[in-house]
Amino acid sequence: MRGFIFLLLITAASTPSYGHQSSNSYLVLDFSDHGFSGQWDIALRDLDTAIGLDINDDSKITWGELKHSHVNITQYALSRLTISRAHTRCDTQPISNKVNNHNNSAYAVIQFAIHCPADQGELTLKYTLFSDLDSRHQGLLKTIQPQTTQLTVLSATNNELTLSTAPPRIFTLVTSFLDQGASHLLTGIDHLLFLISLLLPVVLLRNANQWNTNISFSQTAVEVLKITTAFTLAHALTLCLVVFELISLPTPLIESLIALSVIIAASNNIYPFMTNQRWQFAFAFGLVHGFGFANVLQGLNLSTLHTVVALLSFNLGVEIAQLAIAAAFLPIAYYLRTYRFYQRGLLPFGGLSVMIIALIWLIERSLDLDIRGF
Amino acid sequence: MHHTIKRPSKTIFLLSIVYALNLALFVTGSAKADAYIPAHDDIVLEVLPKSWNNAKTSTTYQLRQAWLNAPSNATIATRLARHYIDNAKQSGDTRFYGYAERALNPWKHEQTAPPQVLLLRATINQQFHQFEQALNDLDHLLKMHPNNEQAWLTRAGILQVMGYPLEAAKSCLLLARLTTPLVATSCLSRAVSTTGLAEKAYSQLLATYRNTRPPAINQQVWALTILADIAHRLGDINNAQKHYSDALALSPENTLLIAYYSDFLIEQKNFNAAYQLLHNKINRNGLLLRLVITEKALKHPDYIMHKNRLNSLFEEETQWGTYTSLRDQSRFHLTILNNPHKALTFATRNWQQQKELTDIKLLLQAAIAANKPAASIKAIQWAQQHQIKDKQLNHLIALIQNTP
Numbered sequence: 097m098r099g100f101i102f103l104l105l106i107t108a109a110s111t112p113s114y115g116h117q118s119s120n121s122y123l124v125l126d127f128s129d130h131g132f133s134g135q136w137d138i139a140l141r142d143l144d145t146a147i148g149l150d151i152n153d154d155s156k157i158t159w160g161e162l163k164h165s166h167v168n169i170t171q172y173a174l175s176r177l178t179i180s181r182a183h184t185r186c187d188t189q190p191i192s193n194k195v196n197n198h199n200n201s202a203y204a205v206i207q208f209a210i211h212c213p214a215d216q217g218e219l220t221l222k223y224t225l226f227s228d229l230d231s232r233h234q235g236l237l238k239t240i241q242p243q244t245t246q247l248t249v250l251s252a253t254n255n256e257l258t259l260s261t262a263p264p265r266i267f268t269l270v271t272s273f274l275d276q277g278a279s280h281l282l283t284g285i286d287h288l289l290f291l292i293s294l295l296l297p298v299v300l301l302r303n304a305n306q307w308n309t310n311i312s313f314s315q316t317a318v319e320v321l322k323i324t325t326a327f328t329l330a331h332a333l334t335l336c337l338v339v340f341e342l343i344s345l346p347t348p349l350i351e352s353l354i355a356l357s358v359i360i361a362a363s364n365n366i367y368p369f370m371t372n373q374r375w376q377f378a379f380a381f382g383l384v385h386g387f388g389f390a391n392v393l394q395g396l397n398l399s400t401l402h403t404v405v406a407l408l409s410f411n412l413g414v415e416i417a418q419l420a421i422a423a424a425f426l427p428i429a430y431y432l433r434t435y436r437f438y439q440r441g442l443l444p445f446g447g448l449s450v451m452i453i454a455l456i457w458l459i460e461r462s463l464d465l466d467i468r469g470f
Numbered sequence: 471m472h473h474t475i476k477r478p479s480k481t482i483f484l485l486s487i488v489y490a491l492n493l494a495l496f497v498t499g500s501a502k503a504d505a506y507i508p509a510h511d512d513i514v515l516e517v518l519p520k521s522w523n524n525a526k527t528s529t530t531y532q533l534r535q536a537w538l539n540a541p542s543n544a545t546i547a548t549r550l551a552r553h554y555i556d557n558a559k560q561s562g563d564t565r566f567y568g569y570a571e572r573a574l575n576p577w578k579h580e581q582t583a584p585p586q587v588l589l590l591r592a593t594i595n596q597q598f599h600q601f602e603q604a605l606n607d608l609d610h611l612l613k614m615h616p617n618n619e620q621a622w623l624t625r626a627g628i629l630q631v632m633g634y635p636l637e638a639a640k641s642c643l644l645l646a647r648l649t650t651p652l653v654a655t656s657c658l659s660r661a662v663s664t665t666g667l668a669e670k671a672y673s674q675l676l677a678t679y680r681n682t683r684p685p686a687i688n689q690q691v692w693a694l695t696i697l698a699d700i701a702h703r704l705g706d707i708n709n710a711q712k713h714y715s716d717a718l719a720l721s722p723e724n725t726l727l728i729a730y731y732s733d734f735l736i737e738q739k740n741f742n743a744a745y746q747l748l749h750n751k752i753n754r755n756g757l758l759l760r761l762v763i764t765e766k767a768l769k770h771p772d773y774i775m776h777k778n779r780l781n782s783l784f785e786e787e788t789q790w791g792t793y794t795s796l797r798d799q800s801r802f803h804l805t806i807l808n809n810p811h812k813a814l815t816f817a818t819r820n821w822q823q824q825k826e827l828t829d830i831k832l833l834l835q836a837a838i839a840a841n842k843p844a845a846s847i848k849a850i851q852w853a854q855q856h857q858i859k860d861k862q863l864n865h866l867i868a869l870i871q872n873t874p
Contacts, residue, residue: 118794119565135505140516141565144524145534153525155518160511194505195515199783200753202515205505231575232568232598236790249790 119233121225122198123250125179125210126240127259132210134188136173137196137203138225146229147172159195162204166193170206176225179210182217186210219259223250243268269402270409277413280389282421286354286457287385289450291418293361294323294374295425296443299433302371307439313430320426322375324418330382331389332411338390339407350387351461357381358454365447389414519561529553542576548586555593562725562754564794567597585611585618592624599823601632619648626657633825635661636857652682656693663700664827666859672700691721695730702734703860710734718747725754732760741767752776755783759798763805777806796820800832810839821849827860834866843870 122137140157143149147168151161162169170190179186187210194205212219226233235250239259248257281287298319300307337343361377364370370377389410432438508515524531533550540546551570558566571594577583583591588611595604608625611618626641642657655678663671679693698713714731721727728747735744741764748761758780765773784802787793800816803809814836821833830849837846850867852858 119568120792137505139565141518141563144516144518145569148524150518150523150525153523153527155523156514157516157518158511159508159513159515162515163511194507196505199786200779207505229572230565230568231572232565234792236792247790249792 119226119230121233121235122196122203123177123223123235123237124240125221125237127219128240128242132186132212133191134206134208134210136177136206136208137198138169138173138206139198140202140204142226142229142233143169143172143204146226157202162195163193169193169204170208173206173225174208176223176227178222178224179212180220181212184213186212221257221259223255223257227252227255243272266402266405269405273406273409274413274416277389277410277415278417278420279413280410281414281417284388286358286454287388288421289454290354290358290361290381290385291324291327291421292425293358293365293447293450294378295320295422296365296429296446297368297371298323298374299426299429300439302368307443309434316430317426319374320422323378324415324422326375326379327382327385328411328415328418330379331386331414332407334383334386335389335411336407338387339403345387348461350384352458353381353384354388355454355457355461357384359451359458362447362450362454365443366451519557519563530557537573541573544577544584544587547573547576548584548590551590551594555590558597559725560723564597567594570594581606581610582614585615589618589621589624592621592628596624596628596631601628601824604628617648619645619653622648623653623657626661630661630664631824631826633830633852633856633858635664639665650682650685650689651678652685652689652693656689656696659700660696663696663703664860665857668700668704668860672697672704672706675700687720691717691724691727694720695727698734699730702737703862705861707738725751725757729756729760732757732764736760736763736767739767745770755780756795756798759802762802766806781807796823797829797832800836804832804836804839810836810841814840814842814845818845825849825852827858827863830858831860831863831866834863834870838866838869838873841873843873846870 119139119142121139121142122135124135126133140149140162143165144157147165149157149161149165151164170193174188174190177188179188189209189211191207191209194207196203196205223235223237225235231252233252235255237248237250237257239246239248239257241259243265246259250257297307299311299316300309301311302308334343360381364374429438432442524534530553533546533553536546537543537550551573554566554570554573558564558570570590574583574587574591574594577587577591588607592604592607592611595601595607605625605628608621608628611621612625615621622641622645626638626645629635629638629641639658639661642654642661645657646654655675659671659675675693675697679690679697694713694717698710698717701707701710701713711734714727714734717724717727718731728751732744732747735741735747744760744764745768748757748764751757752761758776762773762776762780764770765776780802784799787799793799796816797820800813800820803816804813814833817829817833817836821829830853833849834846837843850870853863853867
């Protein structure tokens with residue numbers, strides 16, 4: 097008894113917080129459009145107490161020892177996390193086990209997929225990790241949803257969470273879809289090649305089977321604006337029709353048509369057959385590209401108003417990205433157009449390369465085969 | 471014509487590059503700590519504290535198994551809880567307070583729990599700055615068992631931290647009839663030394679210390695730490711140094727002692743000695759802060775690394791709102807990041823939690839640095855109302871009151 101008193105003396109002396117942090121785990125749950133997944137980082141120190149990791153009792157936990165316990169750890173942890181949608185429990189499937197470090201402590205990492213039987217409705221979760229071991233344990237939960245990311249500290253007294261499925265705020269919707277629209281164009285190589293192929297000859301005039309440079313910058317700029325705007329209007333139109341489910345086409349057909357559009361646009365630079373009808377062409381195939389964009393916006397599950405906002409923002413994002421490309425492209429092309437290289441090299445041979453690439457896409461997409469080798 | 475187009479095109483070109491870069495940053499900017507797969511099975515991921523492990527032969531394991539078999543047996547549960555509190559102190563890992571509290575769960579909602587449960591629960595709540603709950607438990611315990619010396623002692627410590635030194639002193643006086651003279655005098659001297667009676671407290675404790683040797687080492691170390699702290703506050707640097715050295719010789723791993731001693735050395739600008747004391751204590755956050763302060767002064771090559779580590783730790787606490795020490799966070803902003811406004815915010819929040827002399831001084835220092843003397847008025851009033859007096863505190867108050 098006396099020994100115990102002396103032990104507590106120092107606690108009585110002050111309120112030191114000189115220690116490590118308390119026990120915590122880092123849980124990231126990603127409820128994005130592209131499938132639900134999770135990553136859970138759990139401190140080895142806690143796991144060692146709960147299920148025992150140090151096989152040879154040398155006070156050191158090695159990767160080999162951790163690997164040995166992976167099945168146990170995964171089962172232990174995932175059985176202490178319940179995710180439900182519309183009152184039906186979702187299934188968690190482990191994908192991989194890794195290691196992480198937080199504040200100089202080692203954590204076991206479980207990466208897992210989440211499969212919910214219901215595809216709509218409120219998401220709820222219950223967290224009971226180490227509730228039988230540590231009353232001060234905290235789960236640092238980050239939930240990622242299409243429009244929001246939320247941080248929640250889960251504890252013994254606050255171990256349940258309902259993820260609000262309330263409609264997203266207009267502002268986040270706008271910024272998010274502006275970004276998605278712009279990224280989609282900038283990372284979609286087929287859309288880019290189509291556009292650039294159409295824009296390359298804009299800085300030149302075609303007379304009597306000859307290129308000439310007798311065209312003003314403002315004329316060129318107007319032509320660029322016509323092409324990009326026609327493209328945007330067209331794909332906006334089909335995008336709306338698809339999202340509101342008024343029309344639908346099979347994906348392989350659309351993908352093949354997009355490849356075909358790139359081939360035609362590129363061939364125009366080798367054997368020019370359109371000079372004044374480029375914007376009409378951009379409009380016609382813009383309709384096709386619109387079907388391609390629609391993939392991104394499938395399964396939005398938003399109200400009509402929010403869907404309209406999302407659509408408008410997405411289209412505006414695409415248009416901004418197009419204008420940024422045009423703005424970067426136009427002065428350079430306008431400057432280079434007087435060089436023979438531009439007329440005799442870039443146009444025909446660039447056109448040919450793009451045609452070959454697009455031809456491969458066309459074959460691959462129409463046959464649904466992978467023959468690229470890259 | 472060529473000339474007319476150059477200027478706008480450049481601007482547009484630059485703008486589009488800026489846009490593209492922004493977009494790229496937006497897309498890639500959400501990186502987090504990356505999980506990895508170690509290269510070999512032999513790689514050591516975690517070294518458990520020496521003082522405990524979960525081997526089947528260990529005390530920890532045996533106590534835990536006994537508890538798992540009889541979780542509502544108070545004797546077994548308090549034995550395990552006490553063992554975990556011991557672990558927390560020795561390893562500096564505060565998770566064990568949570569383990570200890572979990573062992574006491576069956577009595578969670580019981581005001582009239584067994585005395586040992588109440589005492590341990592108070593100790594744990596104190597650790598998490600839940601002072602009111604801790605006092606509540608201690609008062610219940612003392613009503614039933616007025617001779618529980620540890621309860622009086624813990625109560626005194628809590629009242630001291632809450633900014634009631636005179637109330638703390640009363641607890642120490644009630645303790646006097648139950649414990650050794652050295653423990654009682656240490657308790658009392660610590661309390662009254664912050665009420666303007668520092669000289670008297672020092673000489674009284676020193677006399678008792680000399681007359682009652684040799685008591686248990688823990689009692690000696692505690693008395694010496696209090697003696698050193700009072701001497702330091704009185705400006706008696708030589709004696710403070712001597713008491714700290716004596717205490718350290720007795721207990722070289724005592725976290726609280728090292729914290730006090732290193733603060734003293736830092737204030738004396740004896741950074742080399744502070745570094746020697748702290749350099750191998752980087753796993754205890756409070757001590758890491760002091761090491762970073764020392765390394766900054768010494769321009770040590772590890773300074774940036776340790777500073778960043780502490781910074782990410784504090785940032786994470788701020789992000790989640792899981793603060794473990796607002797006092798340390800404030801001091802970090804004040805002395806390392808040179809951000810007096812943030813330091814003041816944290817010092818103010820810290821002062822709302824705990825009002826020890828150190829906390830009041832920190833708030834005043836931050837208020838002075840941030841040039842916001844008004845932010846310290848409540849703390850000064852509190853100090854005057856509760857008789858908290860100290861040389862340096864008086865100096866800080868004078869500084870603030872002379873600010874136009």
